[in-house]
Each structure stands twice: as C-alpha cells, then as structure tokens.
Amino acid sequence: MWGRIKNDERVAHWCDSRMNCIRQAGGPLGGRFVMTHTRRMAAKRKAPKAKAKRRPRGKLAPARERRGLAAAEVALPLDQPEVAELAAQIVAAGGAAIGAYRDPLGGRPLVVASLPLAAVQPTPFQRDLSPTHTKRLATKIDEAGAFLDPLIVVRGADGALWTPNGRHRLAAAKVLGLRQITALVSPDETLAYRILALNTEKAHNLKDKSLEVIRMARSLSKNGKRESDYASEFEAPELLTLGIVYEQDSRFAGGAYNPFLKKVDRFGDKPLATSLRERDAWAARLLEIDGEVKRIVAKLQAQGLRSPYLRNYVVARINPVRFHKVKKGDTAPPMKVQQALMRMSASAKKFDTKKVSSADLAWVAAGAEAAD
DSSP states (O other): OEEEOTTOOEEEEEEOTTOEEEEEETOTTSOOEEEEEEHHHHHHHHSOOOOOOOOOTTOOOOOSSOOSOOHHHHBOOTTSHHHHHHHHHHHHTTOEEEEEEEOTTTOOEEEEEEEEGGGEEEOTTSOOOOHHHHHHHHHHHHHHTSOOSOEEEEEOGGGOEEESSOHHHHHHHHHHTOSEEEEEEESOGGGGGOHHHHOOSSOOOHHHHHHHHHHHHHHHGGGOOBGGGGHHHHOOHHHHHHHHHHHHOTTOOHHHHHHHHHHHOOOOSSBHHHHHHHHHHHHHHHHHHHHHHHHHHHHHHHTTOOOTTHHHHHHHHHOTTTTOOOOTTOOSOSSOHHHHHHHHHHHHHTOOGGGOOHHHHHHHHHHHHHHO
C-alpha cells in the first residue's frame, strides 16, 4: 500500500504473519526504517479507553471505619487508680501533675506533667549526645520562646524517670537553664525500649540505630526471652550484628556491609543472651573481613585507582549473595550468616586487584548516584 507524507516522499508498508507493520521511506527497494507499529496499537490510538480516575498525588484516603475513643472517654481524673500512683511520684520528684487523659487511639493512660530537669534521665541505651545538634536545638527553642514539644517519660529501673526519645531536648533545656520541662508521662515501662519508633528529634543514621539496638539488647538479655520476641523493638536483625561491630570500631563502614547482612541475617529463636554470644563471633569475623578489605583498597590506591566508592566496590565483589534477588514473601535467607561470612572471607583473601579497572569503578559510581 502506497501513500504520501509531508515531504512527498513515497512510503511502503509491509505486514508480517504477526500483523507487525513496517513503514519504510524510499520505496520497497531501499531506504531506512523510520517507524514500526501494529494494527492493534493503531486501533487503540484511534479509540482510547477511558482511564480510571486516580486520586491526585498528595491526597490521602481516609479510613472508612472510625477508630479510637470519643471525646467523653478521653478525659481522665488524676485520682483514678490508673494514674494516681504515677501522679504521686511526679509530685514527689518535685514536679506537678497538670492533668491526665487516655490516648485517643489505644486508650492507654497518660499524665501531662511538669518535671524538674534533674528528675529526668535519658534511657541508658540511647545514642550518644550530639553537642552540635543540642546547641542548634537550644537556639531554635530560644528563638521560638516556647518549649512546645513535650518529652515522653516512663518509669525506668528503680523507679527512676526515663525519656526514651528526648535526650537532645533535655540537654537543650539544660543549656537554656530551664527549671522545669513539660512531659507526657506513661506508666507503660515498655515504651523505654521503643526508641526507634518514638524518636522525633534527629534522624537516626545506621550507626545510631545499631548502637541503640545493641544497648537495648544487652539490657533485655537478662529476661530470658527469645531474640525474635523483640523483633519490633530491634526493628532489623542486622542492626544487632552491626551494633556489636560499632562498639569495637566506631569508624566501621557499616553502610558497605549492610546490604549483605540484610540478605542473610534473621532474628533467631534462641534466648537473647545466647544469640548475642553468637553474634559476637559474627562481628569478630566481620571485622577480620574489613581488615582484608582495607588491605585490598590500599593496593588499589597504590595502582593509581582513586574513588570514594573503592570500599563499596570491593565489598560488593566479595559478597557471596550479591546476585540473590529477594522474592516477595520470601523470609528464608539464601545461606546462613556463618557460611556467608566464611565465603566472604575466602573471596577477600584471593581478591586479584590487577583485574580491577577504572571502568569498573565508574559503573559503581553511576549506580550509587542513581540510588541517591
């Protein structure tokens, strides 16, 4: 079939057995291909189907069913048995119990209180204090002229008052010289172990998370429960292993090894104390592997290779599960952690730096930028 296009160039069409049509400029005896299409696709273009209405981006669908308490159920007098003992403890600590209420979602009792700064301490397993962040936070609070974000406070060991999520705000209040600090005090002591979910001050990096998780784990290991019983508190099993490593080497490049550990590390059903001893051995092996990686990186640099992704490249090359794709719903690891670490160590020892080119590093850099 012949036809014309805008520049009067003659065009030929052919259709094969699959109804794929090819249009070629310059007639049937030569020229170049300029377009391919199918008759079915052309029909779709002529009669497009009505698209289903989509919710505009940024719009959230409200839940169909309403949950939680009604307004009359939220109010809670301070003399109620649920909070009376806690209110008395607040007064004994030199504070003031301002009021009480039930959480509108779960119905748990909470006391709104003013507490002296000396009466509140951060939980002992929180991340280390950042002086820079504390000073910046104190400056912003002072500029606002109001301390608007109350601490969450729970009863800790020996009846002490702990904040699981307010270390920097507490320190900022001390920098500002405040006498009292506002708080939401809960009788639920388990909140002390929900740091990662409660923290709203400063985003946790991998090191912060790992150190907090291992500190919590050491505190909870005396209870005799299984490691898997604390899955929600610890958030991810690899954080336990990395936490032990960070305790021994604060400058460990955990980000390079985290993808590897995510694929092989799982919460165990052994008692937490037993599991931590096992993870101590994994951490020791991981530090040995990192020593080999540093040696390889030094050799690559001596060969003239310079890249901020050298360590990541080497770790990826010796990762025994780098090609394993996690399927949806698959919870079993491709291999056990100990086996994976042994293979990784063996690969590091026989790593041939002469086979690495600058082009290899360019691909790693491109992949890292795409991930960012």
